Amino acid sequence: MTSIVLFIIVLGIAVKLIIAIVPAQIGDYQLTKLLGMELKEANDKGETAKQFVERVNRQLSINADYDTNAEEVFTFTNKKTGQLAIYKKYEETNNLFGNVDIVNRFEGDIDATVTE
Numbered sequence: 001m002t003s004i005v006l007f008i009i010v011l012g013i014a015v016k017l018i019i020a021i022v023p024a025q026i027g028d029y030q031l032t033k034l035l036g037m038e039l040k041e042a043n044d045k046g047e048t049a050k051q052f053v054e055r056v057n058r059q060l061s062i063n064a065d066y067d068t069n070a071e072e073v074f075t076f077t078n079k080k081t082g083q084l085a086i087y088k089k090y091e092e093t094n095n096l097f098g099n100v101d102i103v104n105r106f107e108g109d110i111d112a113t114v115t116e
Contacts, residue, residue, distance in 0.1 A: 017102070020094040024104040027092070034059060035074065035088065035110050042084055049079045077109065085111045 038059060042052040056070040078085035091105045 016096055020096055020102045021104065024092045024094065028104075028106045031073070032088065032108070032110060034063070035086065039084055039086065039110060043082050046082045047084075048081050049076055049084060052084055074110070085109070 035056065038052065038056050042055060047055070053070045060068050060070065073090045074086040074088045076084065077087050087108070088110050089105075089107045091103055094102050094104070096102050
């Protein structure tokens, strides 16, 4: 009986971990693809950094990601028009139970070749 109860507890914790981690990973993948596509398009059109930020903010609002601003997600590593490059760095916090949180940190360089 004890082993069954322990198994149920471990299974419950594993399910909570999966529910907290997997959506954050999927969201990061989608965000990385979005930033890469927008960066490639901005570089192809020769847009400035400000125009790129406006484009990303517009796309995030279309994707119903209203609480996310481009300025909070990335910084520019190259602001030359037509050669824009960004560094993505942000974190997402999910409550596991009580006062225990899971913090997913996402970092990485993004350039126009990420979409290929």
